[in-house]
Amino acid sequence: MEIIRFAELKNEPWRNGGGVTRELASHPKAASAQDGAWDWRVSIADVTKAGDFSVFPGMERVLTVIDGELLLLTVDGEEHPLEKYRPFRFSGEAESHGALPTGDVRNLNVVTRSDSYKGFTSIIELSKKRAHPVFEGQLAVLLQGQATVSPGAAEDAEGGMEAGPDAETEAAPAPEPEALGRYDAVVGSNVRSPEILGRGFLAVVSIDRVAG
Structure with a gap:
């Protein structure tokens, strides 16, 4: 039985430098969160300021707010108000921007290579x-x-x-x-x-x- 202890995970910067994430699991295991060498990854990210999200070409994302009230996510120009515990699927290739109308949020992110895996939350x-x-x-x-x-x-x-x-x-x-x-x-x-x-x-x- 394998348990991944959150307190033991290391903070890593986003690929675009706009925040930090803790990786729970990935396959195959990559040297860092930034290199994108994996086919899928599950991570938890802290969002403390508005800004652009990282782009993941050829991948699909499922984002779930797990702490905080609301993330206002704009994907390719369309706004999506994401409430706590409501998973949202979108293309990793899309231009996406997050705003925080009610304060900081923490997100659970599932990213999968589209032609190889499908992620669900x-x-x-x-x-x-x-x-x-x-x-x-x-x-x-x-x-x-x-x-x-x-x-x-x-x-x-x-x-x-x-x-x-x-x-x-x-x-x-x-x-x-x-x-x-x-x-x-x-x-x-x-x-x-x-x-x-x-x-x-x-x-x-x-x-x-x-x-x-």
Whole structure:
């Protein structure tokens, strides 16, 4: 089970120098946030002043305001008021400008190379009773509240869940759930898929490969 701790991430300047970002994950891993050598990237950016956004030729973006009230995003001359927790998709090639009519915002950014991958962002409300699984190709980011994550149940050789007294006595003790801090991210897996319980809101980012 892999957890990306937000507090341990390094601030990097935007490609156009207009702000800072923290990269949660990218593929393939690039030397820096500026070189654009990756095919997809998930990051969190702080926007503290109005200005132009970086251009990403050949890529598509999904931007979600995760802190603050409103980002007024102008894309190729058309204004889009982006409220908190409402993902917005637009071309990475577009000329885009952000204004802050209600103050600073923090954004979750998903950028994918258009001919290779498609990115999606969903905002869900967590439950203390029903765990939310995180599957392979997904990244779950705690946006608000309190939550813990633990590995899901292991599958047996035939694909079912372990059950019965023999499985219980032979299995290793279940690991203790790990607490998540704000903006910590859980990397999905199809082997004992991580499961998140708690109260608050979670962003689930899915990166799908484009067929053909």
